[in-house]
Amino acid sequence: MNVYPEHPPKLSGYLIGFVLALLLTLTAFGLVIAGTEPLLAEGISRGTVVIAVSLLAVLQILVHLHYFLHLSFGIGNLKIVALLFTLFIIAVMVGGTLWIMYDLNYRMLPSR
Amino acid sequence: MMPDASNPQAEPASFEEAAATTKAFGFWVYLMSDAVIFALLFATYAGMTRNFAGGPGGKELFDLGYTFAETLLLLFSTLTCGLAMLALTKNSINKVVSWLAATFALGLGFVIMEINEFDGLIEQGAGPDRSGFLSAFFTLVGTHGLHVSIGLIWLFAMIPQIELYGLSAAVRSRLYRLSLFWHFLDLVWVAIFSVVYLLGVL
Numbered sequence: 001m002n003v004y005p006e007h008p009p010k011l012s013g014y015l016i017g018f019v020l021a022l023l024l025t026l027t028a029f030g031l032v033i034a035g036t037e038p039l040l041a042e043g044i045s046r047g048t049v050v051i052a053v054s055l056l057a058v059l060q061i062l063v064h065l066h067y068f069l070h071l072s073f074g075i076g077n078l079k080i081v082a083l084l085f086t087l088f089i090i091a092v093m094v095g096g097t098l099w100i101m102y103d104l105n106y107r108m109l110p111s112r
Numbered sequence: 113m114m115p116d117a118s119n120p121q122a123e124p125a126s127f128e129e130a131a132a133t134t135k136a137f138g139f140w141v142y143l144m145s146d147a148v149i150f151a152l153l154f155a156t157y158a159g160m161t162r163n164f165a166g167g168p169g170g171k172e173l174f175d176l177g178y179t180f181a182e183t184l185l186l187l188f189s190t191l192t193c194g195l196a197m198l199a200l201t202k203n204s205i206n207k208v209v210s211w212l213a214a215t216f217a218l219g220l221g222f223v224i225m226e227i228n229e230f231d232g233l234i235e236q237g238a239g240p241d242r243s244g245f246l247s248a249f250f251t252l253v254g255t256h257g258l259h260v261s262i263g264l265i266w267l268f269a270m271i272p273q274i275e276l277y278g279l280s281a282a283v284r285s286r287l288y289r290l291s292l293f294w295h296f297l298d299l300v301w302v303a304i305f306s307v308v309y310l311l312g313v314l
Contacts (some may be wrong), residue, residue, distance in 0.1 A: 002288065008201050009194065009197060009198055009201065010198075011195075011198060013194075014191060014198065015191075016196065017194075018187070018190075018191045018194075019186055021190075021302075022187060025180075025183055025187065025305075028305075028306060028310055029176060029180050029183075029310065031310075032176065032313060032314060033176050034179075034309045046314055049314060050311055050314060053306055053310050053311060053314075054306065054307075054311075056306070057303060057306035057307070060302045061299055061302055061303065062199075063300065064190075064295060064298060064299040065299070067293050068190055068194060068295040068298070068299075069292060069296070069299075077223035078137060079137065079140050081141060082137075082141055082144050083144065085144075086144040086145075086147055086148060089148055090148055090151040093148065093151070093152060093155070094151050094152065094154070094155040097152065097155045097156070097159070098155060098158065098159065101159045107295075110132055
């Protein structure tokens with residue numbers, strides 16, 4: 001029986017995914033290990049490095065989803081629907097948690 | 113043409129095939145629920161990133177070279193897992209077992225490194241009881257490590273199944289779901305090394 005009804009995996013897919021993931025990993029680690037000092041010297045803020053690392057992580061997650069988990073992006077795909085719903089749930093719960101904890105933290109500060 | 117998540121309208125070929133694709137989709141839904149759990153552990157961690165309680169933080173505790181090694185182990189294991197599934201589509205039973213064994217070895221290396229890291233942290237008084245930051249760290253990274261350990265048990269359990277039943281329909285279906293689980297764990301690790309370790313050192 002065929003566990004891959006959509007399209008069978010190919011070696012090229014796994015190798016491309018692996019190389020892309022490796023490059024994104026090396027870039028992210030390189031940026032933080034070796035890069036922060038020279039970047040800060042050139043006036044690039046810490047915040048920019050944070051955004052860069054986050055972006056590299058998101059890209060690598062997409063690489064994983066497509067090349068390893070064989071997720072084909074397309075709204076008819078029930079897996080995509082499940083993923084989008086999950087992202088919505090995550091947005092509500094994480095966003096709500098951060099909002100509540102931030103607000104609580106503010107209310108717990110000593111009053112002026 | 114098999115109906116599945118990407119094409120729900122197609123005709124099923126057999127009960128076994130229909131059951132297998134339903135199980136595959138069901139397992140994906142489970143992975144989505146697991147993603148919510150990890151997202152909330154991340155949110156908790158995010159709220160605690162500065163709660164050092166006068167103790168050590170990421171800058172003092174994290175060894176990025178060590179983390180990079182752990183990352184490579186997991187990334188290579190995701191590749192070998194994919195190669196095992198590739199061998200599965202070609203019915204090469206020996207290659208399936210070999211690549212699964214390689215995946216197990218790499219995953220075991222990761223878990224050993226992580227246990228060693230946790231042990232080292234506790235030794236220097238930076239255990240989960242030291243501060244809110246460390247509690248959140250140990251919970252998030254520890255939960256991921258626990259998932260990997262369970263994956264190792266699953267990998268270990270598949271090899272005698274292959275010896276006994278060959279590449280039967282049930283074995284294939286289980287290997288497929290195991291590969292989904294394993295790839296998902298590497299995906300979560302990408303978020304962990306980025307948010308916890310890399311951003312924690314900045």
